[in-house]
Amino acid sequence: MKLQRMRIEQLRQFRKPFVLDNLQSGLNLIHGPNESGKSTLVRAIRAAFFERYRSTAVDDLRPWGDSAAAPTIELDFEHDNRNWHLTKSFLQRKRCDLTVGTETYSEDDAEEKLAALLGYQYPKRGASKAEHWGIPGLLWVEQGTGQDIEQAIEHAGDHLKSALNSMVGEVASSGGDDLIETVRSQRDTLLTGTGKPRGDYLQLEKDRVLYQREIEELKERVHKYQEQVDRLGKLTQDYDQAEAERPWEEAQRQLEDARTRYQQVERLEQQQHQEKATLAQLQQNHRLLQQNKEHLEGLSRQLESRKAELDRAERDLSTAQAQTPMIAGRLQEARTGYEKAEQRRKLAVLLQTRERLEQDVRRLEQQQQILTQNLAKAKDYHQQLEQARQQARDNRIDSAAVKKLKATANQLNEETIRSRTIATRLSWELDANASLTLNNEPLTGQGEQQLLEESTLVIPGVGTLGITPGGEELASTRRKLKTLEDSFAEQLNTLGVESVEQAEDRLSVFESAGRTLKHAEDLLKSVAPSGIEQLVTEQSEAERELEKARSQLKATPEPDSKAQVAALEEAEAAFVQAGTELDKAESDERGHQAKLSALQQTRDNAKTEWQRLAEEEKSPERQQQLRQITTDLANIEKQQTELQASLERREREIREARPDFLKQDIERYQNAANHLRQTQENRGRELRDIKVRLEAWGAEGLEEQLNEKEAELDQCNRHYEELHRRAQALDLLLTLLTEKRQALTRRLQAPLQKHLNHYLSVLFPEASLEVDEQLRPGTFSRGSELGQITELSFGAREQMGLISRLAYADLLREAGRPTLIILDDTLVHSDSDRLEDMKRILFDAASRHQILLFTCHPEKWQDLGVPPLDIQASKEQAAQSL
Template sequence: MKLLRLRVEQVRQFREPVEVNGLEPGLNLFAGPNESGKSTLVRAIRAAFFERFKSSGVGDLQPWGDTSAAPGVELEFEWQGERWKLSKRFLRQKRCDLEIGGRHFSGEAAEEKLAELLGYQFPGKGASKAQHWGVPGLLWIEQGEGQELRAPVAHAGHYLKSALGEGLGDIASSAGDALIARVEAERAKLLTSTGRPTGEYAEVLRQHEDAVARLETFDRDIAAYRQQVDRLAELRRLQAEDAGRPWEAYRRQAVEARERLAEVQGWRQAREREAQALAHCIASQEHGRDRQAAFARQRQELEQRAGDRDLTRQRTAELRADSPRIEDRVRLAREDYRRAEARVAQARRQARRAALAAEQERLAAEHERLEGDLARAREVQARLQSLRERLRGVQVDEAALKQLRSLDRTLAELDAVRQSAATRLAYEILPRQQIRAGDEILSGQGERLLLEPVELDIPGVGRLRIRPGGEDVADLARRRQQVRDRFDALLAGLGVRDLGQAEERARQARELGEEIRLDESRLAGLAPQGMEALSGRLDQAAQRRRAVSEALASLPPEEAGAAGAAPDEAIDEAGAERGLESARERLQAAELQAMRHEQALGLAEQAGRTAQAEWQRLQDAIQAPDRQQQEQDLAVRLAELKAQETALRQSLDELDRRIEAARPAVLEQDAQRLARAADTLAQAAEARREEAIRVQSGLEALGAHGLEEQRADQAREAEFIGRRLDELKRRAEALDLLLDLLRAGRQALTLRIQAPLQRHLNHYLQLLFPQARLDVDDDLLPERLVRAGAGGTLHEAVDGLSFGAREQMGLISRLAYADLLQEAGRPTLIILDDALVHSDHARLDGMKRVLFDAAQRHQVLLFTCHPDRWRDLGARVLEMDSLRTA
């Protein structure tokens, strides 16, 4: 089968017709980016073959948003020397036409002819699904479905098996299968399908396991009994050693260690008292030395205070001498500031008068403008009211007018249909003869359209009754009358005599509406907040104008004042304010200097008084009568404290030597160790006594049960069950072996029947993996990939391969199916939509060899959005963008 031409129209993104011509008999590569229409072409081919032309479930073919589109597909292909042409249109103007040579098939007959040729089925109703697609569903791979093979093979299984020449179902009816079934039944009594024991075999196995478990329990109990006997003897030996109470000696040693530790603790307390006395002695010495240093610092400080007193007296005299100059500077700065302040006040009064005069002029202009706006707004408002009244008189309901137009078109269409369906009565009557047609007299020659039943009275002959057009004309008349009644009712509802008057009134209403909108825009520009707001603004402007006039009149006349300017002299307010700011800065600087001078003078006087008082205090302290005696007593006390420090240090050293020699940490550890050893020995002796009692009681209980006799009985029972288990095991293994042999024979028969398919599979597979083999199961599905690996031959389940490898095996299997179908004389066409996208570069190169080889026998349409990956395929490349510009 060779596809020659493809044409699609109004299919998804192809609203305009798109045609593909000149397809090669082998490889054809369609390349384009995503959303360029590749999948649309594939969907169109599928729809042409799989979808019934009458199906309403193909709405996905229509361009988005265009529910009136009628998707159409045309295909031309060659098969067995004949040219086939298929034309299908869906949803609107549904049809299906098939031409084969000079023969023509239409409708369902054409569809069944195609299904019979290609090997697929049509659904009973609704859209076509995968289970109906048969052979094309197997050979046409959709995006992302290359690795899925089980369902397509199942749907095409009948056609594939028939192509083998002998149905695989014949194998199941052979005489050998009856034996296999019998062996399977016998095996099923003893083993499950997975080889696990069942039935009597499972029960005997369970009994044997229980008997063995009971034997093991007896063995454990007997071993435990013997261990307890040995343990009791050991405990009695240890109890004999405990009779001497060895822990008492450890307790006495621990008490001696505690007594020695208490003696060392007394030495430690004595050392702490000596250390406290030494610290007190050192602190007393530090205190005495601090007092000696304080006496020396007082003498130095007296000299320093005398110098400070003299300096403060000199500084105070200098500051008092400078006071008159600073006071004069402050007085002059205050006079300058008062003059500048008066000048600024006069300038501000002049600026206020000028601002009020300007505001008065602005308000007068605004008042005049608002008066004009209010007058024009009132004119526009009056015109608007008139226009709205006129609009109410001619306004037409747009929905009703639209319906009236639609009914008028419907009446025209019905009249045209009636004219075409009416009976034409042509007559040619002899001179001086006439015929009565209803109420009309016909004579001479002419023609009349009969739209209703009419009776023709022919004098001397009789009467003819003519019913034009049968039931269709009468139905058209009734439909026209119904439409006319609705038309007249709408005219009456609108209050017009015909559609023209309604259209005229609608035109007038639109013009008046436009004028109203223009006037409303003008009114909004004149009075955006309404007439009342505009009138209020006019009143507010008048009030502000009067207020400004009153404020201007209330200003006092200008007079010459402290500023030193004439009444009519114009004063620059900014310059006056700068002068005021400069005078303020000078005044602030003078006042700040005066304040700092006062502060410095006060501080100097205070410092002088403080320095005199400090000097006098130190002088009195140094000249005190008992001062020398205190210094002498302090020197004697320091010598005594030094001698005491030496004696305390010697005593501390002696105590440290004695404590270190006694090793108190070791004494503490010895006391703990010996006490713990005594407690441990005592507790262990008590535990052994209690354990001996328990062991002896347990032995007495076990000895009464006769464990040895019970074990012998259980061993005989286990031996009997074991012999039965061996019998059943040998039978199960024999049946399992027999079934494997029978199935192997059946598999050999299956392989001989599947040999043609296996040959094609191995041919393609070895282009990818040399010396590899792809085994198939009874359903013709690839089951196992056998190939050479680093550690030897690998047997891999196809379902366990990676996604990319399963996609490659799926394509190879489909090509083998195509070879098988071609040998059986069936047509093949292979369509690959973005196949092998998960293959690495090395595998892809191998798959290109596979595709090129298959293209020698089959036509292949390959659609891809990665044309750079297929440049070396040796195929003609058809760019999708070129289809739109063709």
């Protein structure tokens, strides 16, 4: 099969006709950027073959936003030395026409002819899916699906096997299949597909495990029973010995002794804390007295320091007072500059306001002009709308009734013709003076008449002949003809017309008025979306706004000289700068005043402090205070010496008592007493539990239960061994039969394996790829590597999928079946070396098949050896030609 030309129209992005021709019989490289239409062309080819022309599930073919489109596809191809031409349209104009040489097919016949040629089928309803695509689904690779080949082979499996059988004979149909299925059926009652037990066999295996588990549990319980008896004796001995010795009471006595010694140490620590507090208080008093003594002795030095501070404060105050006139002058200059900048800003704002009002007046004048024009157009469109409505009312007619009238007229015409073919035909040729009378009407000369009803023919001088047209068919035709005539007349009367032509004319005028009405409504909405009344309102509002803007403009005074008025941005900037300078001057003035106040306060405080110290130095009380402080210091030092000696003795006593060890002894003896009591209680509790447990187990008869379970296990083992031997025998027999069957299957797979090896040797030297019974590529081996094709990397699976498809195509070609290979952006995951090998493979396959390779990366295929076809350039040429 060689595709020569395709033409599409009103299909997705191809609204206008697009033609792809001059396709070569071998390799065709078709490229274009993303969204240029590559996938659309592939979808068009698939739709031409796979989709029913009358399908309603092909909305994806419709151009976006065009509900009236009729996607159309034309294909020209050659097969078996005959030219095939296919035309298929969908949705609004559903049809399918196929020309094969001089033969023509249409509608369903054309589609079935194509399906039989390429090896696929149509869905009973809805859109076509992968399970219907057959051979084309295997050879036409969609974008991103090159690595997925298993399902495609499954859907095309019957066609592939048919091709193989036609080449090597029906070796696949062996009489041993029934035997294999019988053995497999019997085996499957006992084993799963992976050889695991099932059914009764599985149940027996589970029962064996259950019996063994129960027996083990019983043995364990018997063993535990014996252990509990031994444990009871040991616990009884330990319990009685502990009750006699009562070790917890000795632990309690030691605990009380440890608590008493620790309380003595705590009293020593309390005394130590009290003495430390007293010593701290004496040390604090000593520091205070020492500070007072140093203060009194250093009063003369403080007096000199205060005199120096007073002199420095007076100098700082004089310096600050000298700066007052300069700061006041800068503040006045800043205020004057601020007032001038504010006046310039007001003038700039006034000028900008006036310019804005002038712009508003011009805008509103233009808006009023547009509204006036739209209002005039709206009134004109409204008049056209009313005229169209009147014409529609005058010619209103039901299109369904007209269609029914045409159908009745056609039926009446057909029945009239049919009645003439079966009516009794009367012909005559009389002499010049001779005449006859038929149903009271004279007949002369020559003529012919068809009789549908019983008639009377009078022959002068001879008599009267009665003519009765015979046959029930004529009577039925006559009744049906009468019914159709009455119905036709009634429909004409109902529609108020005299003929079908008049009804069609009225319908045409009515539909034309409807279209005119729709056009007028659209025009009216374009100028008056909310109606003429709203447009009038908007015009009035625009006039009011215009008058308001004119009044505001007139009321806004115009500056005396626009040339002297600075721009608003400049005036605003100058105003902000003047304000900043004024704020700084005011801040400086406030800071200066605050500084003066602070300096005056510092000078006054220094003077007051100097005067106070001078008076205090001359006071007689100062000498008395110095003598008293010296005596107090000596007494405090003596008391400190005595307390420190006492603290050292107390510290030694506490250290020798080891309070940390005493605390640990208390905790240890407490835990020991509690543990000994708890241990004895636990022994008593465990003794009671063991006695109750032994009484219960002794009542169960554990040894009798164990003997019964061992007997049941022995019976289950015998039955299990019987089914086990049968399952192994059936499994062995099925394996032997399957191996024989596979030997026959390998004869069936040999042609396909030959083509696979041809391509595989180019891509993977020294590698092999086996084909399973369903003709699917399965186990892949290369050197020491062995695995399934699905375990390869994504790029390798894509390459293996493509060479497998080419091998199937070679097989189909040898069987005389048509082939066409379509690759949409395939091999995008191949590295440069593998891609080079794949180019060799494609070039080789193109010598036997036509290949359409679509890609958005033409630079990767420029060494393919074929001229590329640029979709984007073809679209631009088509647009220019239009």
